[in-house]
Amino acid sequence: MRPTLPWAMLLAAIALPAAAEPVLLENARVFDGTRDLGITPVLIDGARIVHVGNPLPAAATGARRIDYHGKTLLPGLVSDHAHVGNTDGLEHGDRYYTRDNVVRDLRQFQRYGVTTVTALGMNGHDFFAIRREVNADPKLGAQLYGAGGGIGAVDGAPPAAAMGLQRDAVARPRNAEEARAAVASQQADGVDLIKLWVDNLGGKVPMMPAEIYRAAIAEAHARGLKVAAHIRDLDQARDLVDARVDIIAHGIRDRAVDPMLVRKMREQGTGYIATVNIDEANYWYAENPQQLQTPFLRAALPSTVRERWEQPQWQSQQLAGAGIPGARKAVEMNLENLRRVYAGGVKLGFGTDSGAMPQRVIGFAEHRELKLLTEAGLSPARALQVATADAADLLGLADRGRIATGKRADLLVLDADPLADIENSRSIRVVWQAGQEVAGPITE
Numbered sequence: 126m127r128p129t130l131p132w133a134m135l136l137a138a139i140a141l142p143a144a145a146e147p148v149l150l151e152n153a154r155v156f157d158g159t160r161d162l163g164i165t166p167v168l169i170d171g172a173r174i175v176h177v178g179n180p181l182p183a184a185a186t187g188a189r190r191i192d193y194h195g196k197t198l199l200p201g202l203v204s205d206h207a208h209v210g211n212t213d214g215l216e217h218g219d220r221y222y223t224r225d226n227v228v229r230d231l232r233q234f235q236r237y238g239v240t241t242v243t244a245l246g247m248n249g250h251d252f253f254a255i256r257r258e259v260n261a262d263p264k265l266g267a268q269l270y271g272a273g274g275g276i277g278a279v280d281g282a283p284p285a286a287a288m289g290l291q292r293d294a295v296a297r298p299r300n301a302e303e304a305r306a307a308v309a310s311q312q313a314d315g316v317d318l319i320k321l322w323v324d325n326l327g328g329k330v331p332m333m334p335a336e337i338y339r340a341a342i343a344e345a346h347a348r349g350l351k352v353a354a355h356i357r358d359l360d361q362a363r364d365l366v367d368a369r370v371d372i373i374a375h376g377i378r379d380r381a382v383d384p385m386l387v388r389k390m391r392e393q394g395t396g397y398i399a400t401v402n403i404d405e406a407n408y409w410y411a412e413n414p415q416q417l418q419t420p421f422l423r424a425a426l427p428s429t430v431r432e433r434w435e436q437p438q439w440q441s442q443q444l445a446g447a448g449i450p451g452a453r454k455a456v457e458m459n460l461e462n463l464r465r466v467y468a469g470g471v472k473l474g475f476g477t478d479s480g481a482m483p484q485r486v487i488g489f490a491e492h493r494e495l496k497l498l499t500e501a502g503l504s505p506a507r508a509l510q511v512a513t514a515d516a517a518d519l520l521g522l523a524d525r526g527r528i529a530t531g532k533r534a535d536l537l538v539l540d541a542d543p544l545a546d547i548e549n550s551r552s553i554r555v556v557w558q559a560g561q562e563v564a565g566p567i568t569e
């Protein structure tokens with residue numbers, strides 16, 4: 126059975142607040158999520174795009190006009206893998222999972238142009254109420270979807286101590302029967318998809334047994350839910366694809382992916398989210414301290430984090446860390462495997478794991494990931510497609526990720542052209558969400 130998501134029903138039930146009058150965005154170059162449309166008008170009415178291109182319909186006559194000459198318009202970015210409410214300054218853990226911290230994170234995503242966020246596990250029990258509240262009000266930040274607590278391994282990933290999980294909302298089934306029950310209970314709670322962790326963290330903790338993840342995947346599919354799996358290594362990715370997992374939620378980082386697996390992923394339509402930034406974040410900030418002076422990064426960092434990272438002693442200690450050579454190797458392997466799966470026609474998704482830890486910087490990480498996608502050989506246009514149209518498709522969100530008639534008016538207006546240089550994705554002028562201007566340029 127082909128999994129379908131309940132989101133379409135959920136979205137239909139949410140009445141989006143309407144803008145007072147139609148708005149005509151003029152003279153901008155439009156990247157519609159898959160291609161460059163050139164200079165093209167976009168008409169918004171209420172929360173939706175109602176027309177793209179010339180000639181304009183009669184409804185455009187009375188519209189409020191906004192001149193975006195010299196600007197580039199993109200769909201709002203969509204993250205398929207992030208976390209919210211898990212950090213506070215230099216700290217992280219589930220004691221920070223409060224409504225206000227989740228809204229704080231969703232607002233930050235939104236300021237950085239990410240208008241849809243999938244919180245892939247480690248959500249507290251308040252997730253469902255918060256999702257309902259924020260998805261009805263664009264002023265509260267990016268639209269939120271997610272996997273609730275997710276399903277992890279007994280005494281394993283996600284590691285409760287390292288992740289600061291004191292009230293551990295992660296289900297940790299001991300056998301296939303409990304795995305099926307965990308999927309049923311999470312569906313009853315209202316998750317948008319199922320998250321699994323299949324990783325022994327380099328042999329430090331027990332791996333989730335195949336019997337358990339296979340049972341969870343089969344149960345999820347029988348219930349019409351998709352499954353995204355955290356992995357690190359090739360063996361687990363291969364067996365999960367064999368078990369028809371829908372989404373590999375991190376890049377394969379121990380060994381090069383083989384053509385057989387690439388072909389199988391393409392044939393089964395498995396989504397692949399590389400999250401290259403996840404390992405790079407462990408050294409990149411210490412290695413590029415000059416970046417801490419740019420408003421685009423400074424504005425994303427809590428003051429405690431900024432002050433710590435500005436210390437030369439912290440920078441040298443961080444770079445001398447025992448895990449850093451491994452992190453660099455993981456980034457190289459991740460980029461190489463991304464090249465291979467991309468060349469092999471595998472469906473890509475977009476995410477960074479931002480928000481899970483303080484160094485996985487919400488908003489900034491997503492723009493860094495766009496750059497990393499181009500380092501794996503994607504053109505800027507293709508990288509932007511991954512982060513918009515493809516990322517929405519991966520999650521079955523048919524109402525977004527594209528600038529087209531009927532889609533949500535979730536838009537990113539840039540001062541400089543990201544198709545010429547992907548780092549121009551940072552030149553944010555305005556963020557629109559559901560037809561409302563919700564954020565402006567990023568300043569400190």
Ligand SMILES: [Zn+2]
Pocket residue numbers: 206207208245478481
């Ligand atoms: Zn994650």
